[in-house]
Amino acid sequence: MIARGQEPAEPATFRAGVANVKVDAQVFEGTRAVAGLTQADFQLYDNNAKQAITYFEQEREAVTLLLVLDVSGSMSKYLEQMVTASRTALQGLRAGDHVGVMVFSRHSKVTTPFTTDLSRVAEDLKTAIRERDLGSGTQINAALQDAAKVFLEQAPATGRRALLIVTDNLGVNYQLSDETVIRALHDANTVCNSIIVGRSKKAEKESRFKNPDFSYADVFAIAEETGGDSVKSDKAGEAFGEILERIRSRYSLHYGSPGGEPGTFRAIRLELTASAKVRFPRATMRFRRGYYVR
Numbered sequence: 001m002i003a004r005g006q007e008p009a010e011p012a013t014f015r016a017g018v019a020n021v022k023v024d025a026q027v028f029e030g031t032r033a034v035a036g037l038t039q040a041d042f043q044l045y046d047n048n049a050k051q052a053i054t055y056f057e058q059e060r061e062a063v064t065l066l067l068v069l070d071v072s073g074s075m076s077k078y079l080e081q082m083v084t085a086s087r088t089a090l091q092g093l094r095a096g097d098h099v100g101v102m103v104f105s106r107h108s109k110v111t112t113p114f115t116t117d118l119s120r121v122a123e124d125l126k127t128a129i130r131e132r133d134l135g136s137g138t139q140i141n142a143a144l145q146d147a148a149k150v151f152l153e154q155a156p157a158t159g160r161r162a163l164l165i166v167t168d169n170l171g172v173n174y175q176l177s178d179e180t181v182i183r184a185l186h187d188a189n190t191v192c193n194s195i196i197v198g199r200s201k202k203a204e205k206e207s208r209f210k211n212p213d214f215s216y217a218d219v220f221a222i223a224e225e226t227g228g229d230s231v232k233s234d235k236a237g238e239a240f241g242e243i244l245e246r247i248r249s250r251y252s253l254h255y256g257s258p259g260g261e262p263g264t265f266r267a268i269r270l271e272l273t274a275s276a277k278v279r280f281p282r283a284t285m286r287f288r289r290g291y292y293v294r
Helices: 075-089 116-128 140-154 177-186 219-226 238-250 274-279
Strands: 019-030 044-047 048-050 055-057 063-070 100-102 108-115 160-167 172-174 188-196 214-216 230-232 251-256 267-271 283-286 289-291
Touching: 019 044, 019 100, 019 160, 019 267, 044 055, 044 251, 063 075, 063 116, 063 140, 063 238, 075 116, 075 160, 075 238, 100 140, 108 116, 108 140, 116 251, 140 160, 140 172, 140 177, 140 188, 140 219, 160 238, 177 188, 177 219, 177 289, 188 219, 188 238, 230 238, 267 283
Parallel strands: 063 100, 063 160, 160 188, 188 230
Antiparallel strands: 019 251, 019 283, 044 048, 044 267, 055 251, 100 108, 172 214, 267 289
16 A cells, blocks of 8 residues: 655656657547557657657557556446456557556555556456455545556556546545646656546536645546546446557657756647648647656
């Protein structure tokens, strides 16, 4: 079990000394993911300065995926649907992909460390969703921060990193802002994807809480800022297979880090080239919005 603490005094940051900045991207036309694009179809900017793309790949790069499952009482039927579909859904991954499982309510617990044994993951999920010794409440932001720590400490050094949180998005966060969680995920080079079930909706811009220590969960916003995908569905089993396919088919782009003043935020912008826009005039993209320099 991972203990809770206060927000770190220093935000999580991307280390300027590393060779590459990694950008995990997805391209859509409407609801259809666009496959088959090449490096020549993209333009990448760091603080509005165009960058040379030093690495480009779509499906061949290994993926490390952490399933982050909300096991609070309201989630039972949706998690059962997901477990039923898990063996088929996980077949969409490839040899060399790693998958782990974390469950949470008030506290978090890794029930399956990262493994390439996808059959084991499907079996372990049956037990994981019945975990009840994690306290009352739904601490979504704390679970996501814990997930970022798992990636930093346990994930393979190479390949793409993604988490998939399955929740009703109805938690209340205590002293842990969305911004802090987003920074932690950027630091871990991890994209947050989500399946949102039940009666949840996007958080209101103005919280009804008068106490600034509390805020409503907003997984939609965290997924958007890290470049991830959110699916709102009460058919969690179907959504699981759909979003795994999307995670597996994302584009991976790297560029050399320009560095910068420690602690500053550098914005990332990714666009299609003019010729690609002609072929896909309604295209939209998801990618992380930047990183912090140390």
